[in-house]
Amino acid sequence: MTLTTDDRLLYAGADWNFDTIQQVHDAIERIAVGDMGLDVYPNRIEVITAEQMLDAYASNGMPLYYKHWSFGKHFVQHEMMYRKGMRGLAYEIVINSNPCISYIMEENSTTMQALVIAHAGFGHNHFFKNNYLFRQWTDADAILGYLDFAQKYIADCEEKHGHRAVERVLDAAHALRTHGIFRYPRTKVADLRSEEQRERERHANQERIFNDLWRTVPGGDVQLSSPTSSDRRRALLQLPQENILYFLEKTAPRLAGWQRELLRIVRQIAQYFYPQMQTKVMNEGCATYCHHRIMRRLHDEGRISDGAWMEVMHSHTNVIFQPEFDDPRYSGLNPYALGYAIMEDIERICLDPTDEDRAWFPDIAGTPDHMAVLRDVWANYRDESFILQFLSPKVMRDFRLFHIIDDAAQPRIRVDAIHDERGYRRLRRALARQYDVAWLDPDIQVIDVDLEGDRRLRLQHRVLDSITLEEADAQRVLGHLADLWGYDVLLEEISAETGGKLKEHSASPRNRVI
Amino acid sequence: MHIIDRRLNPKGKSLTNRQRFLRRVKAQVRQAVRESSARRGVQDLEQGGELSIPREGVREPSFRRSSSTGIRSGVLPGNKDFVEGDTIPRPPGGGGRGNEGSPDGGGEDDFRFVLSRDEFIDLFLEDLELPDMIKQRTAASDQMVPLRAGYSVSGSPANLALTRTMRNSMARRLALKRPKGAEIRSLYEEIEALERSGRDPQRLTALRATLADKLRMSRQIPYIDPLDVRYRRFQQVPKPVAQAVMFCLMDVSGSMSESMKDLAKRFFMLLHLFLKRRYERVEVVFIRHTHIAQEVDEDTFFHDPQTGGTVVSTALDEMLKVVRARYPAGDWNIYCAQASDGDNTTSDNRRAAQLLADTILPLCQYYAYIEVGRSDGGPEPFGLGSRDRESDLWRTYRTIADRGGPMVMRQVRHRREIFPVFRELFRRASEGSPTP
Numbered sequence: 001m002t003l004t005t006d007d008r009l010l011y012a013g014a015d016w017n018f019d020t021i022q023q024v025h026d027a028i029e030r031i032a033v034g035d036m037g038l039d040v041y042p043n044r045i046e047v048i049t050a051e052q053m054l055d056a057y058a059s060n061g062m063p064l065y066y067k068h069w070s071f072g073k074h075f076v077q078h079e080m081m082y083r084k085g086m087r088g089l090a091y092e093i094v095i096n097s098n099p100c101i102s103y104i105m106e107e108n109s110t111t112m113q114a115l116v117i118a119h120a121g122f123g124h125n126h127f128f129k130n131n132y133l134f135r136q137w138t139d140a141d142a143i144l145g146y147l148d149f150a151q152k153y154i155a156d157c158e159e160k161h162g163h164r165a166v167e168r169v170l171d172a173a174h175a176l177r178t179h180g181i182f183r184y185p186r187t188k189v190a191d192l193r194s195e196e197q198r199e200r201e202r203h204a205n206q207e208r209i210f211n212d213l214w215r216t217v218p219g220g221d222v223q224l225s226s227p228t229s230s231d232r233r234r235a236l237l238q239l240p241q242e243n244i245l246y247f248l249e250k251t252a253p254r255l256a257g258w259q260r261e262l263l264r265i266v267r268q269i270a271q272y273f274y275p276q277m278q279t280k281v282m283n284e285g286c287a288t289y290c291h292h293r294i295m296r297r298l299h300d301e302g303r304i305s306d307g308a309w310m311e312v313m314h315s316h317t318n319v320i321f322q323p324e325f326d327d328p329r330y331s332g333l334n335p336y337a338l339g340y341a342i343m344e345d346i347e348r349i350c351l352d353p354t355d356e357d358r359a360w361f362p363d364i365a366g367t368p369d370h371m372a373v374l375r376d377v378w379a380n381y382r383d384e385s386f387i388l389q390f391l392s393p394k395v396m397r398d399f400r401l402f403h404i405i406d407d408a409a410q411p412r413i414r415v416d417a418i419h420d421e422r423g424y425r426r427l428r429r430a431l432a433r434q435y436d437v438a439w440l441d442p443d444i445q446v447i448d449v450d451l452e453g454d455r456r457l458r459l460q461h462r463v464l465d466s467i468t469l470e471e472a473d474a475q476r477v478l479g480h481l482a483d484l485w486g487y488d489v490l491l492e493e494i495s496a497e498t499g500g501k502l503k504e505h506s507a508s509p510r511n512r513v514i
Numbered sequence: 515m516h517i518i519d520r521r522l523n524p525k526g527k528s529l530t531n532r533q534r535f536l537r538r539v540k541a542q543v544r545q546a547v548r549e550s551s552a553r554r555g556v557q558d559l560e561q562g563g564e565l566s567i568p569r570e571g572v573r574e575p576s577f578r579r580s581s582s583t584g585i586r587s588g589v590l591p592g593n594k595d596f597v598e599g600d601t602i603p604r605p606p607g608g609g610g611r612g613n614e615g616s617p618d619g620g621g622e623d624d625f626r627f628v629l630s631r632d633e634f635i636d637l638f639l640e641d642l643e644l645p646d647m648i649k650q651r652t653a654a655s656d657q658m659v660p661l662r663a664g665y666s667v668s669g670s671p672a673n674l675a676l677t678r679t680m681r682n683s684m685a686r687r688l689a690l691k692r693p694k695g696a697e698i699r700s701l702y703e704e705i706e707a708l709e710r711s712g713r714d715p716q717r718l719t720a721l722r723a724t725l726a727d728k729l730r731m732s733r734q735i736p737y738i739d740p741l742d743v744r745y746r747r748f749q750q751v752p753k754p755v756a757q758a759v760m761f762c763l764m765d766v767s768g769s770m771s772e773s774m775k776d777l778a779k780r781f782f783m784l785l786h787l788f789l790k791r792r793y794e795r796v797e798v799v800f801i802r803h804t805h806i807a808q809e810v811d812e813d814t815f816f817h818d819p820q821t822g823g824t825v826v827s828t829a830l831d832e833m834l835k836v837v838r839a840r841y842p843a844g845d846w847n848i849y850c851a852q853a854s855d856g857d858n859t860t861s862d863n864r865r866a867a868q869l870l871a872d873t874i875l876p877l878c879q880y881y882a883y884i885e886v887g888r889s890d891g892g893p894e895p896f897g898l899g900s901r902d903r904e905s906d907l908w909r910t911y912r913t914i915a916d917r918g919g920p921m922v923m924r925q926v927r928h929r930r931e932i933f934p935v936f937r938e939l940f941r942r943a944s945e946g947s948p949t950p
Contacts, residue, residue: 018517025515043515052520055527072535073572075528076627080564083628099516106521121515167534175575324592333591402593404602407585412601418593431589442577461577467584469577476575 008302014109021045024114025121031297032122032290036371040125041100041140045117048103053093054078056103060273061093063101064147066154066265068170094120096128096276098140111308115315118294123287130379131282133275139192143272146192150265153199157258169259172480173245173266178441180245180267181274192268199261206257230448240445240460243267244481247446253455254486263484278437281383285339289374292316292340322399341395342386346374349392356393383435391428393419403430408466442469444491455487462496468503469493478507485509535572536633542567543629547637548933566624639788660748669745682742692735693728701725757795758847758879760786761833764815765854767804767824774886778853779816780932781884785851788940793847799836803829805859809836824857826907827866830874843877850874851882856905863910870921871914880920882939883911887927 010027011020025043032038048056058075059065095101102120104113128134139146158166173180234240241247245267249260276283295316299309322337323329349357350370358365364373381389402418403426417423417430433439443462449455459481461469474491482489486509493503536543546565596602629637665675701721708718762782764775789796800815801807804822807829833850841848858866875881885908904912908923915921924935 018519021517022515029515044518045515046518046520048520048523049525051525052523052527055525058528058531067530067534069531069534069538070574072528072531072533073574073625075532076535077625080626080628103520163534167538176577178576322591325590326592326594330592333589399591400593401589401591402596403587403589405585405587406604408583409585411604413604415596415598415600415602416587418596418598420598423598427589430587433587434589440579442579444577463584465585465587467579467586470580473573473575473578476573477577480575 009305010114010298010303011110012305014111016110016113020110021113021117024110025117027298027303028114028118028122028294031294032118032126035297036290036293037375038122038126038290039129040122041098041129043117043121043125044099044101045121046101046103047106049106050082053103053105054082056093061095062147063095063144064151066147066151066170067158068174069167070174092116092120094124095143096124096134096138096140096272097143100125100128100140109311111304111311112315114298114304114308115291115295115312119287119291122294123290124283126290127279127283127286127378130375131275131279131382132380133278133382137275138272142192146195146268149196149199150269153261153265157262161258166262168483169262170266172484173263175477175480176244176248176484177266177270179444180243180263180270182243182246182271183274183438192272195264195268202257233450234448237449237451239449240447242443242445244444244446244459245270248481248484251449251451252485253451255484259484274437275382278382278384278435281335281339281342281435282378282381282386283339284336285341285343286378288316288319288336288340289343324400338387338399341398342390342392343374343377345392345395346370346377346390348394360392361390384432384437387435388428388432391431393424396424396427401427401431403427439464443496455485457481457485457487457489459489459491461491461493463493463502464496466495466497466502469505471505474505475507478505479510482507482509539567539571542571544637547629547634564626564628566626569625572625635787635791639791658750658752661751663747663749665744666747667744669747673746673748675744675746678744679738679742682744683738686739686742687735687737690735691731692737693732698725698728698732701728757797757845758789758793758849759797759799759841760789761836761848761850762798762800762815763829763833763850763852763854764800764802765804765824765826765829765857766802766815766818766820767857768821769824769857770855770886774853774855775816777886777926777929777932778884780929781853781882781926781936782851784932784936785849785882788936789849797841799833801829801832801836803832807832823859824854825862826854826858827862827869830866830869834869834873837877847879848877849880849882850878851884853884853886854907855887856885856907858905858907858910860906863906866907867910867914870911871917871919875914875919875921878920881922883915883921883923884935885923885925887925 010023025045033040054075056063057078058071065071092105093103100121102116102124104116108116128140134140154166154170237251238247245263248255249263249267252260255263295304295309295312298304299306299312304312320334320337320340322334323331346364347370349361349365350367350373353361353365367373377386377390396419400419403416403423404413405416406413417426419427443464445460445462446457447460448458469491478489478491488506488508491505492501493505494500495502543565546567550565665678701724705718705721705725708714708721764770764778766775786796786798798812799809800812801809802815802820803824803826804820805825805828806822809832810818829852837843837848870881885905908925911921911923915923922939924939926932926935
């Protein structure tokens with residue numbers, strides 16, 4: 001065996017330095033942008049240590065975040081798992097911002113760094129920049145600035161009003177985080193940059209119009225407003241309203257200005273993460289597909305050695321490993337595996353379609369430019385619609401998917417559909433539904449409140465498939481909600497099918513001064 | 515593309531979050547620390563460790579759909595032999611449905627995490643207190659710290675207080691109307707212009723007179739006068755240093771078994787740990803005794819077997835000797851822990867009691883006597899129902915302890931008793947009296 005150094009090789013060995021990273025990045029960029037036609041934000045690659053990676057984990061991967069005990073909780077949890085070797089660290093964290101920031105760990109070999117750059121710096125990056133959900137909902141240019149503002153604002157509040165007071169509001173807001181999201185686009189596009197400005201102006205305005213005299217004006221004979229009809233009242237309050245945090249921010253009678261601002265911050269950040277929740281399979285599938293194709297091309301061109309290619313394949317197969325349902329390692333469908341499989345299948349359908357594919361996918365079967373098809377898919381779908389549209393019988397057969405129905409009223413679980421001719425469509429529909437956030441998150445809306453009467457806030461949960469709320473948790477969240485609202489709250493669970501009331505929860509505020 | 519090296523950025527960005535988390539669950543963590551400390555050795559105590567606390571306090575609730583009601587459906591991979599219409603028994607405990615686990619992962623009853631060593635010891639020693647810390651003497655030598663104390667008119671150039679000096683100078687210049695540089699410059703320029711043009715000789719003369727006047731004034735009134743100069747003044751302040759010496763006295767005669775020594779060792783180490791956190795400087799003196807006593811190093815103290823009779827007063831004598839030679843009671847906080855199985859030559863009891871009551875106790879901040887028993891049955895000094903049958907030394911010492919004074923005594927018979935006994939001895943006064 002002879003050792004030869006090939007001029008075309010980008011690097012040799014596992015050690016890297018900033019020059020090799022730069023070279024690797026440039027080579028990858030040439031393939032990604034030139035050959036695959038990806039459209040990306042400029043990349044910013046930050047090298048961090050394992051310890052810093054743990055830090056980043058605890059705050060949703062964001063480089064800056066406000067302080068809260070729950071992040072500490074996640075930190076100690078990750079730390080223990082990592083120390084015990086129960087869980088490795090992710091190789092990278094990538095942030096949907098402009099420029100697109102990817103963190104890579106110093107311990108990784110050059111090949112791993114290349115893989116990570118292809119995966120995060122081009123795969124995820126392209127997805128963030130082009131997918132319609134991200135374009136509609138997130139403001140990549142301003143997110144870091146906004147987080148910085150949020151961090152400072154909350155630290156400031158802690159100084160002014162005390163840790164406990166701030167923590168109580170944040171606890172309550174976090175509990176309602178999943179219901180602080182606008183699920184339907186509004187006319188105004190998110191503009192996080194102006195948020196700080198808006199807050200400052202509001203504050204300045206308050207200072208300007210402050211007049212101590214108002215305090216001395218005798219109260220008592222409040223004008224009796226004419227009794228408005230309940231319809232008009234609801235219209236004024238924009239009810240029914242599914243964004244509970246928004247409703248509280250605008251309407252809760254007892255909250256101070258800074259408390260409303262905290263709700264707003266939690267709400268804005270939840271909104272920022274909302275597209276990521278809806279595109280887990282697609283996002284990871286896109287990144288995995290990109291890194292695989294890019295690294296394969298590098299290997300084909302002789303830019304990386306056979307050994308490096310083996311290393312790539314090793315981690316690639318680890319990433320897309322899907323244990324079967326009865327495997328002790330099974331913990332749900334692996335989004336990397338599913339996303340990659342479907343995308344690889346789309347490529348196959350384009351380039352080498354079978355009769356079945358022509359019947360199922362007449363639009364794309366046989367299209368010569370598979371990258372154009374994929375780019376279109378990445379731009380215009382989310383997990384639910386993606387699976388509903390592109391999960392092919394072949395992938396269902398490969399995964400040997402089957403659909404079960406677990407009716408609490410029945411003693412046994414029933415197998416509803418399997419990967420056969422009769423089951424394909426039902427199976428696909430059921431799987432798509434599993435990824436529909438509107439179905440995963442319970443549909444809870446504020447329906448009415450009488451601000452001039454007892455001010456009791458009424459909410460409604462439209463129960464689908466008679467799956468009611470987890471009792472203990474619902475009670476806790478409702479307690480938080482009552483604290484924020486300042487008066488009693490009532491949550492009714494109404495069956496969507498029959499309209500009958502299934503359950504009722506209520507809570508009263510625990511402390512008068514949240 | 516940019517590459518940024520963040521490896522040198524400060525670590526522990528999550529530290530404040532971690533502290534917030536610990537603060538929130540403090541009560542539960544404290545409880546868990548107590549429980550786990552009973553199970554571990556003293557060396558382990560130094561290492562922090564894994565804790566588990568009830569999940570209740572750290573729950574982050576959200577509206578979730580229940581996992582036990584209604585009609586749920588799921589798509590799973592890896593079908594082996596199911597066909598449509600098959601029915602399967604429900605797996606016990608609702609397992610096998612990975613996507614419905616709790617969001618915290620695991621779904622265990624307890625929340626487990628790791629505490630660092632410092633966090634652990636802090637919590638462990640949290641509500642303990644050293645009794646009688648009055649004698650926090652300031653040691654005489656090299657413990658002075660310079661402290662800023664205003665300004666002085668003399669000092670070394672290095673300590674020149676520039677701002678203060680310039681402020682004084684400016685005040686003086688203003689008050690005495692010293693002409694400014696700019697004024698003089700403009701006079702010069704005007705004179706020069708007049709000289710060149712040759713017009714208005716009258717004004718020229720006047721200007722020259724003014725200039726001469728101003729120049730004289732600025733010579734007479736210096737820019738900076740020695741009067742203005744100030745120096746930063748430092749005062750030497752004695753730095754209070756709390757130092758403590760800890761005497762470990764142990765009977766190493768044949769009747770002390772290895773397990774007894776182990777008990778004693780644990781107690782000594784705990785005390786050392788505790789003192790170390792309260793005093794900047796803690797020295798330890800090991801004195802072992804049989805019928806003779808000697809000061810030894812730690813290793814010899816715990817591991818070197820000795821034979822001989824038991825005369826407790828020899829150890830007390832030795833301790834006194836060391837105190838007189840090296841640790842004057844005025845400068846040192848003296849703590850003493852004695853461990854013994856309770857044996858003593860009967861004739862020595864009186865002398866030991868006398869020595870202790872009259873000489874040693876007045877010197878000490880605290881004197882702890884630990885009588886170790888055997889946990890493993892066997893020929894033990896206390897026999898069965900030993901709490902009733904007291905040893906000679908115990909009886910002797912009790913008369914002293916009953917008279918008051920900084921002395922406590924306890925019996926320890928098993929490793930698990932060490933921590934409770936220790937906690938009892940050093941419990942904060944508000945929680946109950948430390949003396950038996």
